[in-house]
Amino acid sequence: MPGAGERPMVWSHVGLNCADQKSTEEFYTRYFGFTRARVVDLGEAQIVFLRKGDAYLELFAAGTPAARPAQDDGPQAPGRMRHLAFQTDSVDAFLAELGDAAEVTLGPLDFDDFICGWRTVWVRDPDGVIVEVSQGFEDDRSHDKDGA
Numbered sequence: 146m147p148g149a150g151e152r153p154m155v156w157s158h159v160g161l162n163c164a165d166q167k168s169t170e171e172f173y174t175r176y177f178g179f180t181r182a183r184v185v186d187l188g189e190a191q192i193v194f195l196r197k198g199d200a201y202l203e204l205f206a207a208g209t210p211a212a213r214p215a216q217d218d219g220p221q222a223p224g225r226m227r228h229l230a231f232q233t234d235s236v237d238a239f240l241a242e243l244g245d246a247a248e249v250t251l252g253p254l255d256f257d258d259f260i261c262g263w264r265t266v267w268v269r270d271p272d273g274v275i276v277e278v279s280q281g282f283e284d285d286r287s288h289d290k291d292g293a
Contacts, residue, residue, distance in 0.1 A: 161202055161203065163204050178197050180197070207272070217251045228275035247276075
């Protein structure tokens with residue numbers, strides 16, 4: 146718990162290394178509804194902040210290319226981000242809008258055995274980051290605040 150006068154901890158952002166910041170910005174603004182919030186000019190480089198509600202993406206120019214592209218639902222090694230994830234009303238409508246703008250790496254898969262109507266697909270963004278798009282996920286209300 147924060148002490149008197151201290152701010153509670155809140156989510157800030159995810160930083161992404163981009164082969165082409167413009168392509169990455171266009172991908173997340175067009176298909177995920179982000180808008181440009183700020184550009185930090187570093188002289189020969191820049192940092193671009195995208196915002197959607199309280200979520201931010203911080204886009205950096207990449208230093209070196211990834212050793213190999215992530216597959217399926219993302220990297221499984223410790224210390225590596227597995228994927229970004231978003232919710233939508235319809236995975237199929239999202240895929241229709243996306244067209245061939247991104248490679249599907251896994252799915253779409255239905256998880257009705259766990260949650261009726263839960264459907265998910267994973268796609269690769271312009272820099273190889275795996276992005277999960279789901280519909281129908283709901284919290285399990287039988288758990289208390291501590292997740293027990």
